Every structure is written in C-alpha cells, then in structure tokens.
Amino acid sequence: MKYANEIFFFVVALIAWGLLYGSRFILTLGKASQAEKLWLTALTLTASSFTIFAAASTLSLSLLTLANTFFIASFIYFGLFCRSLNGPVTKNVHFIVVAGLLVFAAVFEYLRQNGLFIHRVGLISLIGASCFVWELKELRRLKGIQSTQLRFLVYTIAIELVLTIARLVALYIDGGLNTPNLYQEGVISSSIRWAWLGITILSHVAVLGYWLEKISLEKTQAIQESSRISALLKEKERLIYGLLKANKTAATGALSASIAHELNQPLGASNLNIQFLKMKLEKGILNPELGKEILDSLEADNQRAASIVKSLRSIFAEGESSTEKVRMGDLISNVLDIVTPELKSKNIQIQLRADDRLAIKVNPAEIEQVILNLLNNAIQSLANSGTLLRRITIEATQSGRLARLSISDNGGGVSAEFRPQLFELLSTTKQSGMGLGLWLCKHIVTRYGGSIHYEDALGGGATFVFELPSAS
Numbered sequence: 001m002k003y004a005n006e007i008f009f010f011v012v013a014l015i016a017w018g019l020l021y022g023s024r025f026i027l028t029l030g031k032a033s034q035a036e037k038l039w040l041t042a043l044t045l046t047a048s049s050f051t052i053f054a055a056a057s058t059l060s061l062s063l064l065t066l067a068n069t070f071f072i073a074s075f076i077y078f079g080l081f082c083r084s085l086n087g088p089v090t091k092n093v094h095f096i097v098v099a100g101l102l103v104f105a106a107v108f109e110y111l112r113q114n115g116l117f118i119h120r121v122g123l124i125s126l127i128g129a130s131c132f133v134w135e136l137k138e139l140r141r142l143k144g145i146q147s148t149q150l151r152f153l154v155y156t157i158a159i160e161l162v163l164t165i166a167r168l169v170a171l172y173i174d175g176g177l178n179t180p181n182l183y184q185e186g187v188i189s190s191s192i193r194w195a196w197l198g199i200t201i202l203s204h205v206a207v208l209g210y211w212l213e214k215i216s217l218e219k220t221q222a223i224q225e226s227s228r229i230s231a232l233l234k235e236k237e238r239l240i241y242g243l244l245k246a247n248k249t250a251a252t253g254a255l256s257a258s259i260a261h262e263l264n265q266p267l268g269a270s271n272l273n274i275q276f277l278k279m280k281l282e283k284g285i286l287n288p289e290l291g292k293e294i295l296d297s298l299e300a301d302n303q304r305a306a307s308i309v310k311s312l313r314s315i316f317a318e319g320e321s322s323t324e325k326v327r328m329g330d331l332i333s334n335v336l337d338i339v340t341p342e343l344k345s346k347n348i349q350i351q352l353r354a355d356d357r358l359a360i361k362v363n364p365a366e367i368e369q370v371i372l373n374l375l376n377n378a379i380q381s382l383a384n385s386g387t388l389l390r391r392i393t394i395e396a397t398q399s400g401r402l403a404r405l406s407i408s409d410n411g412g413g414v415s416a417e418f419r420p421q422l423f424e425l426l427s428t429t430k431q432s433g434m435g436l437g438l439w440l441c442k443h444i445v446t447r448y449g450g451s452i453h454y455e456d457a458l459g460g461g462a463t464f465v466f467e468l469p470s471a472s
C-alpha cells in the first residue's frame with residue numbers, strides 16, 4: 001500500500017496529540033512538577049515528530065531531518081523525565097541537550113545528503129538504544145515509588161530497546177543498503193518499526209497512568225487526613241469538655257468552704273427552731289403566735305437553703321447542652337447566691353446594675369460558669385490587694401444588638417506584660433492557679449458568636465467585658 005507509512009505516522013501522531021490533550025489536567029491542577037514538565041515536553045516532541053514524518057514525503061524530504069531531531073529529542077526528554085523521578089535535573093541540562101540536538105541535526109542532514117539510509121537508521125538506533133538503557137537504569141534506581149504503571153513502563157522500554165536493534169538488523173538483512181528512505185523500507189523492518197512506535201505510545205500511556213495513579217493516591221491520603229482531622233477535632237471537644245469539668249471542680253473547690261458555711265447557717269437555725277418548737281410542744285405551752293413565728297422562720301431558712309442548692313445545681317449540672325432564652329439578671333443572681341458568703345467574709349461590696357429586659361439565648365449553666373470565673377478572679381484579686389474599700393461592679397446593658405456584661409474590681413489589675421497571654425490556656429500568675437478560667441470563658445463566649453476582652457478599670461483594677469448576641 002503506497003501511503004501505508006504516512007497513514008501509520010498520521011494515526012500514531014493523532015493518538016499522541018490526543019494523549020497530550022488528555023494530559024492538560026497536569027497543567028491546570030496547580031504548579032506542575034519538573035518530572036511532569038519533562039514528560040509533557042517528551043510527549044509534545046513525539047507527537048510533533050510523528051506529524052512531520054506523516055507529512056514529509058508529500059511536502060519535502062528535507063523535513064525528515066527535523067522529524068528525526070524531534071524524535072531523538074523526545075527520547076532524551078523521556079530519559080530526563082525518568083532521571084527527574086530520582087532527583088531534580090539541573091537547568092543547564094537543557095542547554096546541553098539543545099546543543100547536542102543541533103549537532104545531531106547537522107550530522108543527520110549531512111548523512112541525508114551524502115550517506116545511506118541504513119547509516120541514518122544506525123545513528124538513530126544507536127542514540128535511541130542508549131536512551132532506553134539510560135531510562136531503564138533510572139527506573140531501576142527508583143526507591144520509595146511503588147507504582148504498577150512505572151513497572152509496566154520498564155517492560156515497554158525494554159521492548160522498545162529490543163525492537164530498535166531488531167529493526168536495524170532486519171533492515172540490514174532486508175536490502176538495507178539499497179533502501180533510499182523510510183517510506184521505501186522493506187516489509188519486515190517496517191513492521192518492526194511500526195511495532196516499536198506503537199510501543200512508544202504505550203510508554204507514554206504508562207506515564208499518564210502513573211500521574212493518575214499518583215493523583216488517586218493523594219486523594220486517598222487527603223481523605224484519610226481529613227478523617228484524622230475530624231477525629232482530632234472530636235478529641236479536642238472531649239478535651240474541652242474535660243477542662244470545663246475540671247474548671248467547675250476548681251471553682252467549687254475555692255468556694256466549697258464558704259458554701260458549706262452558708263448552708264450551715266439556715267440548717268443550724270432550723271435545727272434550733274425545731275428543738276425550741278419540740279420543747280414548747282412537750283411542755284404544752286405553745287401559743288399560736290409563737291408557733292407561727294417559728295414556722296415562718298423555719299420556712300425562710302428552708303427557702304434560703306433551697307435557693308443555694310438550686311443555684312449550685314444550675315451551675316454544676318451535667319450534660320445540659322441545649323440553649324434557652326434567659327434573662328441576664330437571673331444568671332447573675334444565681335452566681336451571686338453562691339459567692340455571697342465569700343464576698344461577706346472578705347468584706348467585698350457588690351454594685352449591681354442590670355437591665356431587667358436583657359436576655360440571651362444560651363445554655364445557662366455555661367454563661368453562669370463564665371460569670372462565676374470572672375467573679376472568682378475579681379474576689380481573689382481583691383483578697384490579695386491592699387485595698388481597704390473592696391468593691392466589685394457588675395453592669396449588664398444592651399449595646400446595639402449585643403448584650404454586654406462587665407465585671408470590674410478595684411484590685412491590682414493585670415500587668416501590661418501579662419495582658420497578651422491573659423486568655424491563653426494554662427497561663428496564670430497564681431501559685432495554685434490552673435490558667436483555665438479565662439481561656440474557658442473565651443471558649444464559651446466565642447462559641448456563642450460573642451467576644452471577651454480586658455480593660456483597665458477606672459481608678460485602677462481590672463474590668464472584664466463579654467458581649468453576646470442579644471435575645472431581648
């Protein structure tokens with residue numbers, strides 16, 4: 001068939017261009033690696049050389065020098081691609097390659113005009129075979145890359161090597177000395193050349209498969225990574241929950257003595273009243289007014305004890321994670337119920353200004369814990385300072401769409417050096433401190449889309465302000 005070679009070249013050129021088109025995702029995925037660029041160059045050269053081979057017999061046989069130069073260049077760049085899998089290729093290599101190719105083109109052109117076809121095939125086969133041996137050596141050196149596609153590539157290159165030599169031998173046996181050019185090559189050597197070029201395409205397919213294999217591996221790793229991250233996030237939540245509990249325990253520890261004292265008062269008074277009542281009843285001398293008076297007093301003591309227990313339960317209750325609309329004033333008074341004995345024993349005055357309508361949508365126990373932490377810190381700061389007129393001011397106001405609560409004391413305040421790490425985990429200036437309180441306050445408040453910050457109080461001392469979306 002007259003144009004069999006041209007048609008063959010045209011078909012393999014089409015396949016090579018198709019492969020190149022299908023590989024453009026490499027360039028659009030992000031920054032292409034050196035190996036990817038070198039392989040794309042090799043594939044472009046392969047596609048270009050096959051295209052010129054297909055057209056040269058019709059346009060001009062002198063184009064064969066260009067086609068063969070591109071052909072050889074494609075092997076060299078394929079070799080550089082294999083080399084780059086083992087480590088980076090220096091930029092100077094490109095200059096050396098281009099210079100070498102110019103020399104090759106000159107020699108080839110000389111042979112085209114003055115030499116025999118078999119000499120030119122000999123030259124191509126020699127360079128081609130050297131490239132294949134080099135590529136195989138580079139692929140064998142590969143460590144740490146487990147790829148079925150690269151293993152397949154070793155086979156295709158080995159076959160290319162065998163076919164290159166086989167074609168030269170076949171050409172020599174099959175009247176090579178009288179063959180003018182590749183379009184008139186004998187059937188056997190032509191068939192071997194076709195098989196060889198077909199395998200060249202397979203080598204490129206193997207590399208494309210390698211990139212796809214790599215992407216899917218990276219994707220699997222990314223999926224594993226993201227599930228590891230979500231496990232870590234869950235772990236973080238568990239840890240924070242643990243810290244919340246630890247902080248509650250610490251806060252209870254600090255206050256337990258005074259809470260016990262506060263509970264003992266109504267309970268002790270009740271006990272006395274009951275003894276008194278019993279005595280009067282036994283003697284049968286209880287008049288109705290006195291009886292009512294004693295019962296009223298018992299009821300008041302009972303209510304006082306119940307209110308302390310209720311406040312404690314609301315703050316230290318477990319597992320309440322649902323939110324509800326609550327009045328800020330109620331949260332403050334729940335906490336004050338707990339700290340009042342402490343305030344009394346340390347001679348601290350409380351000034352409270354709370355907007356009655358101010359409401360927020362939160363889990364009350366959490367915000368009560370924030371208020372308790374801030375009050376506790378203020379109490380400790382006042383206890384450690386030499387201030388005689390100890391005062392804590394609590395202000396709850398509406399500020400635009402936010403509910404704003406500030407707790408100020410006239411204690412020692414926070415030093416400028418310590419301020420940057422004030423809300424950081426485990427940062428404390430107290431000997432027995434844990435550095436948990438303010439970090440947790442910030443964690444809780446930000447979870448509700450709010451914020452917390454420190455200001456110097458007017459006239460000295462500390463002011464902590466937190467703001468939450470208002471539900472008033």
Ligand code: ADP
Pocket residue numbers: 373377378381409411412413414418422427428429430432433434435436437438439462
């Ligand atoms: P801890 O109370 O265990 O130290 P916190 O996180 O509650 O942990 O507080 C961190 C630090 O912030 C305290 O050690 C203290 O130095 C400082 N601090 C907090 N509140 C006040 C305050 N009202 N006045 C002065 N310093 C404060």
